[in-house]
Structures are given as C-alpha cells and as structure tokens.
Amino acid sequence: MQPNDPAIRWAEEPKLGLAGKMYLPLFFQGLTTTARHLVSPKVTVSYPDQEPQIDNPLIYRGVHRLNKDEQGRVKCVACFLCATACPAHCIDIVGVESPWPDREKYPESFTIDELRCIYCGMCEEACPVDAIELTSLYNLTGRSREEMVFDKEKLLSVYDETKDKEPMRSLPIAAPRPE
Amino acid sequence: MYAELILALVKIALLVGGLMTAAAYFVLLERWIAAWVQDRRGPNRVGMPLTKIKLFGLGQPLADGLKFIFKEEYTPAHVNRGLFVLAPIMILASALAIFAVIPFGSAIPGQPIRGWLGDDSDRPIELIAAPGVNVALLYVFALSSIAVYGVILGGWASNNKYSFLGMLRSSAQLIAYEIPLGLGILGVVAASGSLELDRIINVQADTGVWFALAQPLGFVVFMIAAFAEAARLPFDLPEAEQELIGGYHTEYSGMKLLLFLVAEFLHMITASFLIVILFLGGWHFWGITGAGEAEVTWLSAILRIVVLMAKIFLVILFFMLVRWSWPRFRFDQLMNLAWKVMLPLGMVNLTAVAITVELEHTMGLSRWLSVAIGWTVCIAGWLAVAWAAPLAGDNRPRRELRPYGIDSQV
DSSP states (O other): OOTTOTTOOOOOOOOOOHHHHTTHHHHHHHHHHHHHHHHSOOOOOOGGGSOOOOSOGGGOOOSEEEOBOTTSOBOOOOOOHHHHHOTTOOEEEEEEEOSSTTOSEEEEEEEEETTTOOOOOHHHHHOTTOOEEEOSOOOOOOSSTGGGEEOHHHHHHHHHHHTTTSOOSSOOOOSOOOO | OHHHHHHHHHHHHHHHHHHHHHHHHHHHHHHHHHHHHTTOOOSOOOOSTTSSOOGGGTTHHHHHHHHHHHSOOOOOTTSOHHHHHHHHHHHHHHHHHGGGSOOSSSEEOOHHHHHHTTOOOOOOEESSSSTTOTTHHHHHHHHHHHHHHHHHHHHHHHTOHHHHHHHHHHHHHHHHHHHHHHHHHHHHHHHHOOSOHHHHHHHHHHHOOOHHHHOHHHHHHHHHHHHHHTTOTTSOTTTOHHHHTTGGGTTOOHHHHHHHHHHHHHHHHHHHHHIIIIISOTTOOTTTSOOTTSOOOHHHHHHHHHHHHHHHHHHHHHHHHHHTTSOOOOHHHHHHIIIIIIHHHHHHHHHHHHHHHHHHHHHOOOHHHHHHHHHHHHHHHHHHHHHHOTTOOOOSOOTTSOHHHHHHHO
C-alpha cells in the first residue's frame, strides 16, 4: 500500500497549546489518575478468605452434573452426542437398552474425566434432552487421578447438590402435548 | 582514638544494615504501590515465618531474599566471566559507599556514649559515617559515576544483544543527565558556599528557606535529572522490560541479580537523600527542629531524624507514584530533554543564583527579593522552553515520498 492510497485515512496529531507544551496538564493528569486508583476499591478477590461472586450460575462452566427427570431417573438417553461433540474426549458412555417405555436406551455407565475436560460446554450444547449441564462449582479438587474420573452416581449426586441453587436450563418435559 | 573507630564501625554497621533492610522493604512498598495503582491488593500473605500471622505481608522481603539465595546462579557459557562477576559487585559497592558522606540525621548528644567508650570529650556524635568530609558532594558524584561502570560492564560482559542495548542506552543516558544534575547542584553550592552536606542543611535551617523554594528551577532540573540517574520511569530505558527484557541484567540470575536490584533501589534512596538534603531542607522543619548550630538535645536529635526520614519516605513515595503515572520517553526525546531543555535551564538557574548571591553579598539584596527572582526565572525559563518546544518532533512518514523513500528513511 502506498502512502497516497485513498483508503488510508491520515489522522493529524492534535496541536499542543502552551499549557500542553509546558507538560503541566500531562503531569497533573498522570498524578491524579494514579492517586485516584491508589485509593479506589480493589478488584482482587482474596480467594480462600472470600468466595468469588459468580454473576450468573446458569451460564458458568464448572463441574458437570447429570440431570434427573421428575421420577428421579437419569435424563440421559445415551445418544452419544455429547461424547461426539467433546473436543477433549473425556466422556465415556456405555448405553444399554432402556427398561423404561419412554426411551430406547439409557446409560449403564457414564463417566467424565474432569482432568481431561476443558470446560468448554459443548456437551451441554449438544445434549438433545438437557441431561448434561455444567454447574457453577468451581473449586474442584481431588487427591488422585482416579478420584477425578466422575462416574454416573457422582454426576447424579452433583445434580442433587446443586438442583436447588441452579434450576435446570429447560423445564422437565411435561405431559405429552395435546394432539 | 579507639572511641572514634568504634563509633565509625557502629555507624557503618547501622548504615549498611539499615540500607539493606530499607531496600528490601522499599521493594515491598513498590509492589504494594504498583498493586494499589492497578486496583489490586499486592503481596499480603507472607507474615511471621512458621506461624499463621499475616501482618499485611510484611514478611515478604524475607521470603524474596530467601528465594534469591536458593535460586540457581546460572552463568551462561558465552559471558566474559571476570567482568560478569565484577559488575554487580561494583555497582552495589559504589551504591553503598556513597552513604559514607550522607547524613542520616543531624547529631546526637555524645557525652554518655563517649563516656562508655572511655572518651572524656563531650562533642556531639554526628550521624554521618565519615563526618567532616568537605568534598562530600564531589565524592557522591564520583561514586555515582562509577555506578555507570557496573551497568556498562554488566551489559558488555553478558555478550547478549538485549544487555548490550540496555548498556548502550544507559551509558548515554547516565552520562547525559550527569550534566544537568551537576548544574542543579552548582546552584545549591553557590548559595550555601559549601560542598559539605551537613553545612548545606545548616544553611537552609538557619535561613529557614529551603533551596527548593529559593531556586525552584534548580530543584526541577535536579529532580528530573535524579530520576534519570536512578533510571526510574519515565527514564528507565536501560531496563525497559517491554523492549529489552531486562536490559543490562538480562543474563543475571540468583544473588548477582539481587545485587543489581538492590543497587537500583539504593540509587533511588541516594537520589531521595540528595533531593531532600540539597533542596528540601534535610532534617529542618520550621518551628520544631531548631537552627543548625543550636545545641543538640535528645529531643531535637530524634525530631530531626524523624523529619529527615519522613521527607525521604515521601520523596520515595513520589518516585513510586511517578512510575505508574507517565509513559516512558522515547530515546530521542530523552536526549532532547537532557541537552535542549535541562542543560539550558540548569545554566539559566546557575546564572540567576550566581547573580543573586553576588548581589546579596555586595548590595545587601533581601532574601525575599532573591526568592522572588528565583521564581521569576523559573517561570520565565519554563515558558521559554515550552514556547521553543524542542521535544515536539514530527516523526510521521513523509507522505509525498514514494514507498522506497519511506524505507530509506527508516
């Protein structure tokens, strides 16, 4: 691109007045800005002493949970869409024939490796029945790698733990729609 | 004889210990100020060792020091080993040696202490490691120039292009700014008639007019030059983390790096001492510290130390606030400021001071009139510099040139 290209918009420096050339406005601007920030409220959260405020738990991406339907059964239908969508390949599902009449399959086992997971939320988006969701639990720790592989019972217990604070994204599927 | 020797050793121990501790705690203060200015909290976790007492993070310097001691001290294979080791030692030694002639108070009543040491004279004990050096300012200047050697040797011995660039920048910068620094001091020397720091404080205490009030232009010139000499922002081109990684100490690690960093803080402390002693009245404060030649009592001695330390603390606080207030100068701006602004302003100040001092001696010019002259010269000089605007350079690309023309400009 040449300097006389019409697409270039040349911005002119603002002309300095006498005060500007004396550096006085810059001097006082700089000092007042720093002095103001010196005493302004701090944004740091002192974590172990102070819990962070999560603005909207519904869109926070923390530990996973497996939702239950109104009869207490796991909502998952073992369709494998979450496992397919997962970029970290951390979801492992064994689907078997469902004992219930309203679906064909259900997960016999459902494990998520919380250490491999990158908390991107794609499983949540892929799920057609809103069975897998990310909660706002952020302080996940464990003493071994095995402990951090969450199985179906653990994921369902996360649901029990968080269902009051964080409602499901979609309401449970109500009675069949009138024909 | 032995009494003097013991006193000198005690003063040296107090000074070196105090300075090292002060440097460590000023690092903590710098980190706090940096954090607060950026709306963070800063280090507030490390407290008493082996307990859970946090003490606002006051244990941090100890932790930092331990960290530095236990870090691997890596010497790259491509360095000039002798100079590489010499540089940090040199810079720290010269930074510490400067304090031999800098008073850290006025004096304390000597009788009881001298009595213990078997000395029956009742002269007060001056709070300087080397009292009565009548070329103290020259000594300070000589040693602060040697500090440049530490930087140059460090950058040269590192055999690394970032270190080398930092070294080149700092040698040019420090040498350029020594001239306005000297011109700023010359006004004080002319007005007080002495190179001895104690005498300079006494003159200010006796007249009650600090030199910052009598020669504001000299104060401004000296202050800016002192910032540049201490290589603090906005003049920190020798280090310039964003451009040069660490400048001249890029290749250093462990204790050697610590020596460089401590020396940098000592330079800042030295600069604060000089600013306070030369221009802000040293230990003098109107109405509470008494005249320079007055008999020292314990009360006035302690008051003077407190006043001096408070002033130095405030100046250092200003140093640290300035760091976050203004952007770094470009190198051409830095040099323009030194040679086209500071140097003429220093000359103008020196001339004005020389004339007023002469008039005071010969024609009995009143002190207040000379203060008024000082302020007039300051405002006029500053206005003249602003009007001439030597720093306002136009470095936009020349639009009428063909692209190859622009390239050739670069």
